[in-house]
Amino acid sequence: MTTAVAPLQQSSGSRSGTLYDVLELILDRGLVIDAFVRVSLVGIEILKIDVRVVVASVDTYLRFAEACNRLDLEAGPAKDPGVPELVGGLTENGARGKTKGALAGAAETISDAFKKGRDGLTSSSSGDDDEAEKEPTKSRRTTTSRRERESE
């Protein structure tokens, strides 16, 4: 059956970031067949966030308070390209765009999806520039994270 449809392809740009956007699907979804053996995913760890984006903690509250304090309320949204500065001190690591801030910073822990594995594994990567787990690696204080799928 042939229907005229757009070819199946990534539509939202082919930045390598796209892989990260669908990574959880490649690793977490899809058919599992018992007769087949899955290669070890040791060396790749997905940080899971136990709670949703906003975490209830003193630390988080203070960050939000600061983010509000720093909002330039006189300026409209259009006049506010400086989000990274606005919350610059709040994102400890790897700000990836201007939508990222106190809020997104808490949310973006998944961008740390690839984490260097245990020390032994890391050392075995021997300069291979192609490791999936090259993304930012530090987890943030604002999120309660839990490691899963360490070796499935």
Place this chain on the structure above:
Amino acid sequence: MTTYVYGIAEADLPRLPGGLVGVGDPPRPVRVLRESGTAAVVSDCPEGLRPKRRDLFAHQRVLTAAAAAGAVLPLRFGSTAPDDDAVRGALARHAELYRGQLATVADRVEYNVKALHREDVLLRAILADSPEIRKLNEATRVEGGATYQDRLRLGQLVADALREHETRDSRTVEYALATHAEHHRRGPEGSGRVVNLSFLVGRDEAAGFLAALEELRAASPHLDVRVNGPLPPYSFVRTESVEAA
């Protein structure tokens, strides 16, 4: 030679692009094994395969090509069999099951939609909505004008408001798009996004789905909505054990 399995398709369907290659360095050529009216899209599996960026991309690339050729059941990354015969054996044992599943995803694609809050827009809205938050914000932004408790209280109120928005926005996105999809499913837990939903959309419905997405974007300036797709139907294959079925 270990065989790497990308996905399962109807025996007559995959007409894969010539020269399609898969996992490994150098990338191994992709081939198709046919058995009992089904087919497996496979390649040799390199020694010591690990989840490297290149190989994850390869898995995705092969499945995307296969799904463009026809219905395909994507396997989870890293599925291997001892050899080609073992793959054929697995196909033979469960051919009917696979064909049944293939029918449920034929002519359908997956779109994964994620959304984050645009915090500047949202924080402004929250301030505009609440006199108490505005007051606390004014008090706390002056040096020495407020106590630690005031700042904590401000942050807590903002956090509460944000949580309300999360719940609301998640529902809004779901309602706006679900009518254009056959099924939808929440993304794997812990993506950290306000919204992470996958939709199974008929190929004929894709335009309507994407139009609804654009409307949603226009109506929700506080949301940074990202869509990935069309994708192979990762989220819409059975994930429970096939052997146990």
